[in-house]
Amino acid sequence: MSERGEPTKPGMSERGKLTTGTTGPLAGGGRTDPVTEATEAFLAHRNLLFTVAYEMLGSAADAEDVLQETWLRWAKVDLGQVRDWRAYLVRITTRRSLDRLRVMKRRREAYVGPWLPEPLLTAPDVADDAELAESVSMALMLVLETLSPTERAVFVLREVFDVGYEEIAAAVGKTLATVRQIAHRARRHVDARRPREAVSPSQAREVLASFQRALDTRDLQGLLDVLAPEVVMISDGGGVKQAAPRPVIGAERVARMIVGGLGKARIALTGEPTVVNGNPALLLRVDGEIDGVIAVRVEAARIAGLYYVRNPRKLTRIASETPLTVK
Template sequence: MAEDAFTEHRPLLFTLAYEMLGSATDAEDVLQESYLRWRVVDQATVEHPRAYLVRTVTRQALNHLRAVRARREEYVGAWLPEPIRTAPEVSDDAILAESVSMALLLVLETLNPTERAVFVLHDVFGYPHGEIAASIGKSEVGVRQIAHRARRHVHARRRRFQPDSDDTRQIVRRFLHAAATGELQALMDVLAPEVVQISDGGGKVVAAHRPITGRADVARFVLRVSRDPAVLSHVEHATYNGMPAARFLAGGALDWLLAFEIHHGRITGLYGVRNPDKLHGAEALCPLDRGGPQPWKP
């Protein structure tokens, strides 16, 4: 029965852990730790299983996030969230789609662990300040101040984008065609002037170590990469992190992933993940659930 409750709420718990950590691998570790704790609980004392599990995952994710921060500061090259494959229906929930996007997860990475937890729990999942305070061991007044500070920080840095749709996929097709044919002007036409390209190789494969900004520089970078016929010979369209994406295969295996941030019909962000450690779990579809707030009373 304990397993049934955990299984029922697993998509919600994974979504929460992933948004707090930006890593599907770390989120799974947190869920495993939380499940082991859940198994030894006296179920008769738990009035609201979902609330209890959310609180447990929140605390475990906070502990995990504090532990991995130093590791991320030593990361070789640009760091990107571990991509997750999402169903197109995720785009129907605008808040959920944005909350798992590469753009917002990168902004959340600039918050401290407590700020990140409060922002995710309140602004994404809709939990009241008082319930969050009880979960993270802060006063309600303190949580309100943290929430205000985190929200102001995020809103000042967040980038708007269009979730995956027929329109955005058409723009991706135009981009890939221009890259494959070497048409510089056609490529420039689909890129926004302020476009940013970020590559994550983790020091394990060849990738740009720093973000590339501006339409001209990004276009030249894309065409340089695309000179190798093998790069664009096996491409699949998919949805990752609620965004349109292209999967590049080599020998039938995923070699790298490119997610597209699109706004007002132009590509404003390109997120290329090549680190093999971040791609090994990128094949499976990740069920996500933001749900609605319920009483936390454990």
């Protein structure tokens, strides 16, 4: 049975593996009490649900709120009426994320300066999954911001989690034909704006290391050598930390802003290689204290995008790994 009470339908394909035909993870054994069953099912799929919510919202804090709302709704469900617990949980999470995303769209209009997704320190297995790593990369998450809430939900469920169209239609409250049209439109929109080439983690680390050396030595020419001519730098201070009020475009402008800013501030800035959102990044410290995270988009062995998150409210997830999964 769906969240609205209708019978559940088959709908998830191989990668998501959200197929129907089973009562739930405890099927086949002795029945336990409903609260225990509900809790175990929710915890078994928690990482998946968090990943769905985060990819839709770009905010770990809001994704956690969505999971809390999902749990409260799930705890009231008659599990005996639900054929596929996992699919049902994804459906609830999607609907709650959609509601929150519509509110967040209005809230971000009042955000001070450019907005960037909340960076997550991720485990090596995320980086090993090329599709997952791309889907949560800063570059693609920013592209997803240009979609409408429904387009984003449909794209994420279909392209990242490989959810069937029927199940997506039930999750977003649209007809099957409409969902297919939305999916086609969203895919075309994203494909036109996503990075033009895939770069291996080792290539990205090599380019990032060159950037770090130039940063450490305040080497203007070194920065110019590693930055693409039309590089775009976006910095997010959230009105709390100093940041450029709008994107900075062009290698010359970006390099001079970095070197000039470091020179004026006269600070002891150090960079530490890390993995953020499944991709190589730098954790920056000033006088030993965390100042921000720099993620990059690499094309043709040069940095085409620099994403600098300084807003302290967005740096709470870089101390410990956040597990992400599509399974």
